[in-house]
Amino acid sequence: xxxxxxxxxxxxxxxxxxxxxxxxxxxxxxxxxxxxxVTSVDIEKQKAHVEAIVTVESDVNAANxx
Numbered sequence: 932x933x934x935x936x937x938x939x940x941x942x943x944x945x946x947x948x949x950x951x952x953x954x955x956x957x958x959x960x961x962x963x964x965x966x967x968x969v970t971s972v973d974i975e976k977q978k979a980h981v982e983a984i985v986t987v988e989s990d991v992n993a994a995n996x997x
Contacts, residue, residue, distance in 0.1 A: 932986050932987070932988055932989055933986065933987050933989045934965070934984055934985070934986050934987075935961070935962060935984070935985050935986075935987060936982070936983070936984055937958075937961055937962075937982070937983050937984075937985055938980065938981065938982050938983075939954070939957050939958065939961075939980075939981045939983065940978045940979070940980055940981075941953050941954050941957055941978065941979045941980075941981055942977060942978060942979075943972070943977045943978065943979055950979065954967060954969075954979070954981055957981075958981075958983050958985060961983075961985050961987075962985030962986055962987040963985055963986045963987070964983050964984070964985050965983075965984045965985065965986060966983065966984050967981055967982065967983035967984070968981065968982055968983075969981055970982050
């Protein structure tokens with residue numbers, strides 16, 4: 932298992948609950964989120980900038996080919 936620092940840009944949503952769901956959905960595409968934070972919001976572009984730490988299962992055979 933490896934950890935990765937990632938950033939994402941998420942469209943602002945109508946409610947905080949919808950924003951939370953959109954963030955978690957996007958992060959799940961990249962791994963299992965350990966933690967995340969909205970680090971800035973671009974009001975003009977209606978985007979939230981998110982930084983996260985995710986874990987990804989590593990393929991043991993890919994790291995140590997036979």
